[in-house]
Amino acid sequence: MLPELGQIALILALLVAALQAILPLIGAQRGIPAWMAIARPAAFAQFALVALAFGVLTYGFVSQDFSIKYVAINSNSLLPMVYRYTAVWGSHEGSLLLWALILSIWTAAVARFSQRLPAEVIARVLGVMGAVAFGFLAFLIFTSNPFERLLPAVAEGRDLNPLLQDPGMIIHPPMLYLGYVGFSVPFAFAIAALLDGRIDARWLRWTRPWTNVAWAFLTLGIALGSWWAYYELGWGGWWFWDPVENASFMPWLAGAALLHSQAVTEKRGSFRGWTLLLAIATFSLSLLGTFLVRSGVLTSVHAFASDPARGLFILVFLGIVIGGSLVLYALRAPSDDSGAPFNVASRETLLLANNLLLSTACAMVLLGTLYPLLADALDLGKISVGPPYFALMFMVLMAPLILLLPFGPVTRWQREQVSKPLAMLLPWGVLALLVGVAAYFLTPQSSWKVLAGVLAAVWIVVGTLRFVWTRFAQAGRQFTAEMLGMTLAHFGIAIFLVGALLTEGLSQQREVAVAQGQSVELGRYAFRFDGAERYQGPNYVGDRGTVTVFHDDAPVTVLHPEKRAYTSGGQVMTEAAIDPGFSRDLYVAMGEPLGGNSWALRVHVKPFVRWIWGGALLMMLGGLVTATDRRFARTETRRVAAGEAMETTA
Amino acid sequence: MSEPKPIVRRPLMRWAPLLVVGVLGLLLAAGVWMSRNPNREALPSPLIGKTAPAFELPVLHEAGRLFGTRDLQGAPYLLNVWGSWCPACRDEHPVLTRFAETKRVRVVGFNWNDEHADALRWLEEFGNPYWIVVTDRDSKAVIDWGIYGAPETFLVDGKGVVRWKFVGPLTDKVIADELLPKLAEIERGQ
Numbered sequence: 001m002l003p004e005l006g007q008i009a010l011i012l013a014l015l016v017a018a019l020q021a022i023l024p025l026i027g028a029q030r031g032i033p034a035w036m037a038i039a040r041p042a043a044f045a046q047f048a049l050v051a052l053a054f055g056v057l058t059y060g061f062v063s064q065d066f067s068i069k070y071v072a073i074n075s076n077s078l079l080p081m082v083y084r085y086t087a088v089w090g091s092h093e094g095s096l097l098l099w100a101l102i103l104s105i106w107t108a109a110v111a112r113f114s115q116r117l118p119a120e121v122i123a124r125v126l127g128v129m130g131a132v133a134f135g136f137l138a139f140l141i142f143t144s145n146p147f148e149r150l151l152p153a154v155a156e157g158r159d160l161n162p163l164l165q166d167p168g169m170i171i172h173p174p175m176l177y178l179g180y181v182g183f184s185v186p187f188a189f190a191i192a193a194l195l196d197g198r199i200d201a202r203w204l205r206w207t208r209p210w211t212n213v214a215w216a217f218l219t220l221g222i223a224l225g226s227w228w229a230y231y232e233l234g235w236g237g238w239w240f241w242d243p244v245e246n247a248s249f250m251p252w253l254a255g256a257a258l259l260h261s262q263a264v265t266e267k268r269g270s271f272r273g274w275t276l277l278l279a280i281a282t283f284s285l286s287l288l289g290t291f292l293v294r295s296g297v298l299t300s301v302h303a304f305a306s307d308p309a310r311g312l313f314i315l316v317f318l319g320i321v322i323g324g325s326l327v328l329y330a331l332r333a334p335s336d337d338s339g340a341p342f343n344v345a346s347r348e349t350l351l352l353a354n355n356l357l358l359s360t361a362c363a364m365v366l367l368g369t370l371y372p373l374l375a376d377a378l379d380l381g382k383i384s385v386g387p388p389y390f391a392l393m394f395m396v397l398m399a400p401l402i403l404l405l406p407f408g409p410v411t412r413w414q415r416e417q418v419s420k421p422l423a424m425l426l427p428w429g430v431l432a433l434l435v436g437v438a439a440y441f442l443t444p445q446s447s448w449k450v451l452a453g454v455l456a457a458v459w460i461v462v463g464t465l466r467f468v469w470t471r472f473a474q475a476g477r478q479f480t481a482e483m484l485g486m487t488l489a490h491f492g493i494a495i496f497l498v499g500a501l502l503t504e505g506l507s508q509q510r511e512v513a514v515a516q517g518q519s520v521e522l523g524r525y526a527f528r529f530d531g532a533e534r535y536q537g538p539n540y541v542g543d544r545g546t547v548t549v550f551h552d553d554a555p556v557t558v559l560h561p562e563k564r565a566y567t568s569g570g571q572v573m574t575e576a577a578i579d580p581g582f583s584r585d586l587y588v589a590m591g592e593p594l595g596g597n598s599w600a601l602r603v604h605v606k607p608f609v610r611w612i613w614g615g616a617l618l619m620m621l622g623g624l625v626t627a628t629d630r631r632f633a634r635t636e637t638r639r640v641a642a643g644e645a646m647e648t649t650a
Numbered sequence: 651m652s653e654p655k656p657i658v659r660r661p662l663m664r665w666a667p668l669l670v671v672g673v674l675g676l677l678l679a680a681g682v683w684m685s686r687n688p689n690r691e692a693l694p695s696p697l698i699g700k701t702a703p704a705f706e707l708p709v710l711h712e713a714g715r716l717f718g719t720r721d722l723q724g725a726p727y728l729l730n731v732w733g734s735w736c737p738a739c740r741d742e743h744p745v746l747t748r749f750a751e752t753k754r755v756r757v758v759g760f761n762w763n764d765e766h767a768d769a770l771r772w773l774e775e776f777g778n779p780y781w782i783v784v785t786d787r788d789s790k791a792v793i794d795w796g797i798y799g800a801p802e803t804f805l806v807d808g809k810g811v812v813r814w815k816f817v818g819p820l821t822d823k824v825i826a827d828e829l830l831p832k833l834a835e836i837e838r839g840q
Contacts, residue, residue: 073737156734315679318678326668373678373680373681377680
């Protein structure tokens, strides 16, 4: 009975979404207050219904109701309790349900925290979000029903993919979706503005925290995915330029561009059309990401069973949402030259450069991701675009971005003498170069990546500190949450660069066959293999190795890498053992058993690898702190006197 | 809404994003169209055209009896990998039963990674389409055959050469479009 209740809740949610989309949008266009007033209660009702459906499916997993096909396929009676909860989003149908749930959460949050916005604005925004929800719920109900029955029930389920039986996987998809779906808020505001024909700086200011929060969650989601791949896949890598990773990275890049262009539009009125287009693009890329992962058009480590009906449905949905938005944009977008005029030497120009570089990077990732598909469609054979393309392209595009980054905050809006920011930052540039060269000669490998990483990181940190110092040195100037957020996020980039480039430049690894008692030498570290023993896990049989690590003959730690064979599907998983450290990770993974208690062993020393995720966390924190700026809560108009020096910062 | 809107020139450039997305949409549509074939990305099994790996495994319905590839020689057979734990095998079951009833070829069941009692109960409940069922509880032959899931189906000719392989549940369409032509080829002695 219960699954049918979930089913009914979903269908009701679909109807409510239709109501939420149609009535308020027409009401706002025609000026009918009663129709507009439907938006808020509909948003709350939709949230309650989708949450109920999600709760029912969760209960199906927890109570092991194998009469639900989705539960039977994605769980097993041996599955530990915590993974029964997370198995809900372990596969296609449940992932979409989670997507719908998170969309309804964001919608309800917008409905709740929008008391001070004009009725038409909020009616349009919630209406657009309702339309998106309608599309997703229809997709869920008609092509990917999670409540489909399997009657009579099977005695035993097939089990959750062992790759997903992992703590990192518990929170990775929800965080990622919080980011993806969060971009529906700026998107809905953009569409509302286009429908209305005016872009009011007040509403834009109101959306900025939402964009920041969505971007922060997306950052965290991507970082968690990368961290998970690092310790679970057993290859020691942290980013693979896999199509599914790219699918999440594209909205991140577009979102980062959007954060900056929104700041310009809100403060100076410039780039109005561009900001709207970016808001549309960011959410469209989130939808595209969902399409690429869920349609099976591209294959990757995350590949799921492909179903052309699903692919077609999402494609049509994508066409309506993106195509419709862009037609609206083409017809109604305001002209870009409407804001306050600015010189070539100004903060506006720098932020424009930031936007161009980030959008180009995003376009390059899109091209690299879809190129194999294009080649396949034109029958040019099966091609895969690998890390060399992406790495080169990123180097070329990110180098100027990093070079210009510290100039942004210290350059004035509208017009600036070129010599002033240059004089301010030049000494610090020299310092960064010296530290970089020193690092290059002090590290044994003398890799150019070390030079580039240290130079870029020091340049960003001291350049940003220079800005902070300017703010504090002059009495009477405040340091807002927005500035603190920006500072943290820019520091995050520096930390990330150290992690990424030093790991790439200085990592050492060896893969060797070892018998019990033998050692592997790696730089100043020695890894001694002390044998492996078999043990029984809850739903798998494991081989647990013991590896003692020495640094200059002094014991450092004992690691236990594992190989697990899952009982239900026979899949074998690698559990790498990692000794984390501030300046280096020691990473050991077991390969194949070679007979006679001898194993293939993969050992890595990875300097500063943790800084990659540390940097991402700082960026996330930056986004969240920015969102708390009290200025965003104000919706009254502030008089902007053109030509005056502004007391604001991006 | 109340104030009159100024008349602005709408540059053609405004349509550029739509054009880009349109081209992208065409490409994605092509991708969806190509993904109709589920095996598009699957590499053909390296076994095809080669002699099937030998196995000798216990027979499900007769305790103590072993049965293997040697006993199957001389005529083609279809090897179908299944388990009572596998919901997709349930989906496939009626299709396979209909095909087996045509008696075109011997259908050999390969019961993988299953409890003996569960397997027997499954066949009793849903019907047994198989000519004979061998059991591989400990995944002995699975690795040789490159099996990585259930259901999977292999067509082997009378000389013991693997001629065709299918991953996932069989459908009537797959049988009509792929299996039957291959079988006809074998029967013609090619």
